[in-house]
Amino acid sequence: MDHPVPKSAASWFYVFGSGALVIFGLQVVTGILLALLYVPSAGEAWNSLQALNHDVALGWFLRGMHGWGSNFMVAIVLLHMVQVFMFGAYKFPRELTWVVGICLLLMTMGMAFTGQVLRFDQDAYWGLGIGASIASRVPVMGPQVVHLMLGGPIIAGATLSRFFALHVFVIPGILIGLVCLHLLMVLKLGINEWPMPGRLVRRSTYLKDYHDLVHKDGEPFVPYAIWKDVFFAGILIACIALCAAYFGPFGPSGRPDPTNIQAIPRPDYFFLWLYALLALLPPSMETPALLIGPVVILGGLLALPFLFGEGEKSWKRRPVAVISVLLVAVALGTFTHLSSYTPWSPIMDAWSSDPIPDTDLAHRTALERQGALVFQQKQCHNCHSLGNEGGMRGPALDSVATRLTQDQLIRQVIQGGGNMPAYGKNLSPAQTTALVGFLETLRPAGQSPARNASEALAEQGPASSPNSSAPKP
Amino acid sequence: MSDQESLSRRAALTKIAFAFNAVVGVVLAVPVIGYLLSPMVRARKNGYTSWFALGAASNFPAGQTRLATYRNPIANAWDGQTADIACWVRNVDGSQFQIFAVNCAHLGCPVRWFPQSGLFMCPCHGGAYYEDGSRASGPPERGLFTYNHKIENGQLWIDAGSLPTPGGSASNRAKNGAPCA
Numbered sequence: 001m002d003h004p005v006p007k008s009a010a011s012w013f014y015v016f017g018s019g020a021l022v023i024f025g026l027q028v029v030t031g032i033l034l035a036l037l038y039v040p041s042a043g044e045a046w047n048s049l050q051a052l053n054h055d056v057a058l059g060w061f062l063r064g065m066h067g068w069g070s071n072f073m074v075a076i077v078l079l080h081m082v083q084v085f086m087f088g089a090y091k092f093p094r095e096l097t098w099v100v101g102i103c104l105l106l107m108t109m110g111m112a113f114t115g116q117v118l119r120f121d122q123d124a125y126w127g128l129g130i131g132a133s134i135a136s137r138v139p140v141m142g143p144q145v146v147h148l149m150l151g152g153p154i155i156a157g158a159t160l161s162r163f164f165a166l167h168v169f170v171i172p173g174i175l176i177g178l179v180c181l182h183l184l185m186v187l188k189l190g191i192n193e194w195p196m197p198g199r200l201v202r203r204s205t206y207l208k209d210y211h212d213l214v215h216k217d218g219e220p221f222v223p224y225a226i227w228k229d230v231f232f233a234g235i236l237i238a239c240i241a242l243c244a245a246y247f248g249p250f251g252p253s254g255r256p257d258p259t260n261i262q263a264i265p266r267p268d269y270f271f272l273w274l275y276a277l278l279a280l281l282p283p284s285m286e287t288p289a290l291l292i293g294p295v296v297i298l299g300g301l302l303a304l305p306f307l308f309g310e311g312e313k314s315w316k317r318r319p320v321a322v323i324s325v326l327l328v329a330v331a332l333g334t335f336t337h338l339s340s341y342t343p344w345s346p347i348m349d350a351w352s353s354d355p356i357p358d359t360d361l362a363h364r365t366a367l368e369r370q371g372a373l374v375f376q377q378k379q380c381h382n383c384h385s386l387g388n389e390g391g392m393r394g395p396a397l398d399s400v401a402t403r404l405t406q407d408q409l410i411r412q413v414i415q416g417g418g419n420m421p422a423y424g425k426n427l428s429p430a431q432t433t434a435l436v437g438f439l440e441t442l443r444p445a446g447q448s449p450a451r452n453a454s455e456a457l458a459e460q461g462p463a464s465s466p467n468s469s470a471p472k473p
Numbered sequence: 474m475s476d477q478e479s480l481s482r483r484a485a486l487t488k489i490a491f492a493f494n495a496v497v498g499v500v501l502a503v504p505v506i507g508y509l510l511s512p513m514v515r516a517r518k519n520g521y522t523s524w525f526a527l528g529a530a531s532n533f534p535a536g537q538t539r540l541a542t543y544r545n546p547i548a549n550a551w552d553g554q555t556a557d558i559a560c561w562v563r564n565v566d567g568s569q570f571q572i573f574a575v576n577c578a579h580l581g582c583p584v585r586w587f588p589q590s591g592l593f594m595c596p597c598h599g600g601a602y603y604e605d606g607s608r609a610s611g612p613p614e615r616g617l618f619t620y621n622h623k624i625e626n627g628q629l630w631i632d633a634g635s636l637p638t639p640g641g642s643a644s645n646r647a648k649n650g651a652p653c654a
Contacts, residue, residue, distance in 0.1 A: 043553025125555065129581030130597075133638045142640030147512040153521035153635040154545050156552040158512070259542045259559040261575055261583040264596040278580060279598035283614045287639075344599040348585060378590040383599075393599050421601050421609030426591040 003187070004218035006210075008194030010225035013087070015232035016080035017186075021179065022233040023073045026240070027111075028172065030066040038118075040164035042157040042256070045120040049252045064244030070115055072240055074270040077108050082325055088313030089192035091201045095305035097185040100178055102301050107175050109270075114167035116268045120160055121252035126265035128155045130278075137287045155258075190214060191225075195313035202310055264345070272339035273332045279344045343392035346382040350390045357387035360398075364441060371438025374431045378423065386442075394420060401443040405452045409436045521547055522634040527562065527572075527622075530629045535567035538586050538604070540575075546634045560620065561586055561593070562629070563604070570629065573606050574618040574637045581638065584617070593617065614639070 037056060039048040052059035081101065084090060090098035113131070117124045128150075135149050136142040151158030193213055219225065250268070254260060267275055281289055315322055347354075356372045364372070375381065383393040404412065413432060416422035427435065443449055507514070515521070523546045533539050541562045548556035561573040561584075573593075575583045582597035592609060593602040600611035607616040618637035623630050 041551045041553070042555045043551045126582055126597075129576060129636065132636060133576075133579070133581040136638030136640030138640065143516070143638070144513045146636070146638055146640075147516050147521075148510070150636065151512050153516070153547055154556065154558065155636060156545070156555045157549045255554060257554045257557065258575075258583075259540075259554075259557050261540065261559060261585055263583055265582055275597075279612065281612070283579075283612050286612065286614075345596050346594050346599060346601075348594065348596055351587075351589075379587050379592065379594075380590075382594065416610065419599070419610045421592055421603065423590065425604070426589075 003221045004214045005191045005221045005225055006193040006213055007217055007219050007224075009191040010219065010228060011194065012228055012232070013083055014191065014225075015229050016076050016083055018229040019076045019232050019236050020073065020080055021183075022236060023069055023076060023240075024175065024179065026237060027066060027069050027073065030062055030069060031168070033062055034066055035168065040118070040160055042120070042160045045118070045160060046252055046255050049119065049121075053249060060249050061244055063249035064247070065240060067250040068240045068243040068247070070112060071243075071269060072236060073108060074112055076236070077105060081105060082329075084192075086315045086321065086325065087192055088195050088201070088315075088318070090305040090309075091311070091313060092203050092206055092305075092309045094185070094189055094192065095309055097182060097189065098305045099302055100182045100185065102298070104175065104178050104182060106298075107171055107178065110171050111167060111175070112268065112270050114163045114171065116271075117160070117163045118167055119250065119252050120256050122254035122256060122260065122263045123251070123265050123267065125155060125256035125258065126263055127267055128159060130265070134290055137290060139291075191221075192313075195315070197312070197314040197316045199313070200311055201313055262348075264348070266339075269336065273335035275342075276335035276338045279342070280338075345391070346379075346393050347391040348382060350381040351376050351379040354381055354389040356381075357389075360386055360442060364438070367434050368438045368441055371434035371436070374427070374435040375438060378426065378431075378435075380435075383420075397439065397442055399443050399447065401440050401449045402447050403450055404439075405450045405455075406436060406440055407452065408450070409439050413439075516635075522632050523547075524623075524630050524632050526628045527560075527631050528629060530564075530570075530624050530627055533562045533564045533570070533629065535564045538563040538588065540586070541572075543631070543633070558633070559583075560631070560633070561617075563606075565605075570622055570624070571606060572620040572622050572629075572631055574620065576618060576637050577613060578602075578608075578615050578617055578639060579611070579613040581636075 034052065037048060037052055037059070039045055049063070052063055054060070084098070084101070117128060132146045132149055132155070135145045138145050147153070149159075150156075151162045190210060193210065254263065266272075277289075278286065312318055356376065361369060361372060381390040383391040385392060385396045386398060388396075400409070410432060412420065413427065413435060414422060414424035440449065525543065525546055527541050527543060533541075539562050540559055542557055542559045545552075545556040545558050559575045561575060563571040563573065565571060573584075577584050577595040577597065577600050579595065579598060579600045582595050584593040584595045584600070584602065586593050591604040593606075595601070595611070595613075598612045600613040601609040602613070602617050603609050605616075606619060608614070621632040
């Protein structure tokens with residue numbers, strides 16, 4: 001047990017890999033315990049989860065451990081990946097370790113997706129529909145892929161059963177095999193030394209240099225370096241337990257009932273970025289992005305150590321690497337944050353539960369107030385906010401009269417445009433007049449309304465135009 | 474028997490043993506792969522959709538769009554509520570019907586009908602459709618999925634049974650353009 005590692009490898013930055021392994025072990029144990037009661041049947045899964053939550057001693061805590069464990073797992077795996085990337089640990093001779101690691105990442109996301117399906121509530125049911133819709137876009141084979149994924153024509157018992165088999169047998173089996181391979185290579189090739197700016201990796205010299213470093217300036221892994229891994233593992237498990245105890249388990253939310261069309265599905269946090277991306281991509285770009293994007297990204301990740309296997313390891317000399325990681329982090333963070341309040345979704349009950357602010361109704365004529373009524377009845381409030389209440393899909397209309405003239409308002413309401421549907425068929429001329437009348441009053445005090453400059457000029461008559469050469473009437 | 478002869482006999486028997494295993498493996502692979510691919514094969518052979526009655530046509534008054542639910546024709550006993558499927562039935566003018574799937578044509582979330590504004594709205598990514606199912610705004614690239622239907626003896630019959638998806642089968646490909654696009 002005298003496996004020497006570079007002294008610099010005993011760093012807190014290096015604990016994420018073992019942390020992921022510990023969480024994997026935790027998930028296996030909690031998963032087995034959950035499987036003692038969980039029923040993977042479409043008709044009974046939800047009931048068995050309720051039994052776990054309420055009828056079994058500390059069942060809710062166990063569910064919480066497993067659910068929060070999965071959240072922490074994705075986070076730790078991503079941290080580990082970023083650390084390995086920033087420290088150049090994917091370079092020679094550890095290319096295959098990186099490749100296996102990418103496969104592990106894919107398997108982890110697979111566990112995340114199949115796991116949230118097993119919760120089999122409303123979100124899981126409609127989430128499966130979203131997955132099937134994405135899978136159907138595969139060219140030529142689309143419908144067949146969907147039937148394979150669902151195990152039949154619809155999301156039903158066969159679907160849950162095959163996701164159960166994937167989540168409990170297939171993917172964990174692959175994970176165990178890949179983790180053993182990953183660990184074997186770490187043992188064989190040694191832990192990456194702390195990168196030094198200027199100390200380049202060269203295939204011809206690295207192996208000898210590393211060997212010298214480890215035997216000259218190395219320490220046995222146990223106990224010199226391992227204590228930090230063990231300590232971090234304890235912190236991780238304690239944090240997961242605290243989250244489980246304080247926040248409780250995740251759902252289940254409503255029953256997986258396809259006839260409940262009031263459902264507003266949401267994925268677990270690790271897929272929120274995809275939720276935002278699918279809402280914001282231009283429609284025609286979506287299918288190419290979904291089919292080609294993952295291939296390009298995976299191809300790039302897998303090719304990384306073979307394209308950049310030599311050279312600088314330190315992030316201080318790798319600006320492209322640093323900027324790439326920052327870019328990805330900011331993008332993922334922004335998308336995830338947007339999905340926390342989904343500005344693109346109409347608020348389905350705003351038209352009936354968010355009132356028009358009093359300030360928008362005071363000192364209005366009867367026609368303008370009728371227009372406010374039309375605004376509510378036609379669900380305008382679902383997409384447009386007034387006084388910070390209502391949907392955010394369209395622009396807030398508190399000052400719309402300063403931006404659009406009467407003609408523009410009439411045209412926008414009747415013909416729509418951009419992300420707005422046309423309301424012409426569902427508004428009578430009287431309703432349109434009232435609605436536009438109301439909208440024309442929506443401007444802050446002291447700001448003048450939008451002005452049609454050419455109309456004003458035309459109303460003054462041609463004689464008063466400075467460039468006019470027409471004779472006076 | 475000399476050593477050479479017994480070695481070559483042994484080698485030959487080894488080859489035969491491996492070949493026999495290969496044959497057994499291939500023969501066994503057929504039902505295993507057939508089992509794995511059965512959802513695909515069944516769709517090809519019999520199709521998943523069939524005709525069944527949704528209810529009396531008089532249940533759907535003219536000029537209105539109403540939610541109807543049915544038990545999927547292909548359902549297992551343990552499917553529970555997941556085999557109860559909903560659809561939007563629009564009676565256009567008393568004799569013509571349109572039956573829409575509740576699944577948004579973008580990614581399948583359930584769309585809601587608002588009779589006041591005559592719009593279907595999807596809660597997930599903001600897709601919207603007009604009364605006739607054509608695309609109004611948002612991420613969907615096409616109008617709502619429609620089911621083939623007919624009226625026989627005052628009953629509304631629908632040809633359904635499979636989850637509609639954007640890349641789905643030809644019967645769902647009734648692409649509707651926006652009215653003024």
